[in-house]
Amino acid sequence: MLDAIDRRLIAATQGGLPLVREPYRVLAEQLGLDEADVLARLQGLLDRGAIRRIGAIPNHYALGFTANGMSVWDIADEVVADVGAKVGALDFVTHCYERPRHLPIWPYNLFAMVHGKTRDEVRDKVAEIALLVGSAARSHDILFSTRILKKTGLRIAA
Amino acid sequence: MASLDPTARAIVNGLQGGFPLTPRPFRDAGRALGLTEDELLEGVQDLTTSGALSRFGPLWNAEQVGGGVCLAAIAVPLQRFDEVVEKVNAHAEIAHNYERAHALNMWFVISSDDPRRIEQVIAEIERETGLAVHAMPKTREFFVGFKVEV
Structure with a gap:
């Protein structure tokens, strides 16, 4: 569970670290904490998975990765854990989840998000996934986003 | 799409994780990338200003x-x-x-x-x-x- 200080750390860093030589010292000053305490807390949050990673967070769109396709797969339940692990390990897959089917409209239980510079590039990458998955996939599809209807970031109040 | 110089490319490709939790992280991370502390710091500032990076810091789950x-x-x-x-x-x-x-x-x-x-x-x-x-x-x-x- 996160405590109040963790939540203040989130609120203070969700827009990024101070871009100075000693970012954690500046952050600690902003929050009225010791630098050593800030470093220890961030390490703990990283170890627990509350922080996925620390570093450059690319803007896919600005870097030219303007196509995104949600590839979806119908994989036998007995092998989905194994197949998902392999698909997630591909370097062009940004998210990979198992989710429930909704029959008959939705037979797919494995979701792998693929980013590319063009839709054709996304299709090529999905074809690579299909080769890797082989006969474990009963069917698959790619859902391209055609319009962003709403987009807000993570917003945590202190 | 902005064209990236070699320093920018090294930062984007080499620093999407693992930024050190140390008092001088830009100096320590720069060493691994072959950049000085100030080269890395300025490179990150330029990339965030140009919008190539959404931000630089922790990615919260x-x-x-x-x-x-x-x-x-x-x-x-x-x-x-x-x-x-x-x-x-x-x-x-x-x-x-x-x-x-x-x-x-x-x-x-x-x-x-x-x-x-x-x-x-x-x-x-x-x-x-x-x-x-x-x-x-x-x-x-x-x-x-x-x-x-x-």
């Missing part, structure tokens, strides 16, 4: 820090699309919403500090629109090795 998160989809009749967008987006808990090319043509993420709100928001949207909301909570998350290469 929304689910762990923000309560509940759930993907959901609706098959919206085309003639009702705009009206349904308005009703769905009116809920503050809708973090993003995408139109996608499929019979299930509206895909959105519900996110709330209070995990109990997820089910309530789904019920509210079903009542307001008269359409079935298909909840697709993740049942398993697979590790992703993803890195943007530029």
Whole structure:
């Protein structure tokens, strides 16, 4: 569970670290904490998975990765854990989840998000996934986003 | 798309994780990239100013820090699309919403500090629109090795 200080750390860093030589010292000053305490807390949050990673967070769109396709797969339940692990390990897959089917409209239980510079590039990458998955996939599809209807970031109040 | 110089490319490709938790992290990370402390710091400043990076720092796991998160989809009749967008987006808990090319043509993420709100928001949207909301909570998350290469 996160405590109040963790939540203040989130609120203070969700827009990024101070871009100075000693970012954690500046952050600690902003929050009225010791630098050593800030470093220890961030390490703990990283170890627990509350922080996925620390570093450059690319803007896919600005870097030219303007196509995104949600590839979806119908994989036998007995092998989905194994197949998902392999698909997630591909370097062009940004998210990979198992989710429930909704029959008959939705037979797919494995979701792998693929980013590319063009839709054709996304299709090529999905074809690579299909080769890797082989006969474990009963069917698959790619859902391209055609319009962003709403987009807000993570917003945590202190 | 902005063209990137070798320093910028080294930063984007080499520093999408593992930024050190040390008092002088730009100096320590720069060593591994063959950059001085100030070269790395200025490179990161330039990349965030130009918008090539959304930001530089921790990537928080929304689910762990923000309560509940759930993907959901609706098959919206085309003639009702705009009206349904308005009703769905009116809920503050809708973090993003995408139109996608499929019979299930509206895909959105519900996110709330209070995990109990997820089910309530789904019920509210079903009542307001008269359409079935298909909840697709993740049942398993697979590790992703993803890195943007530029």
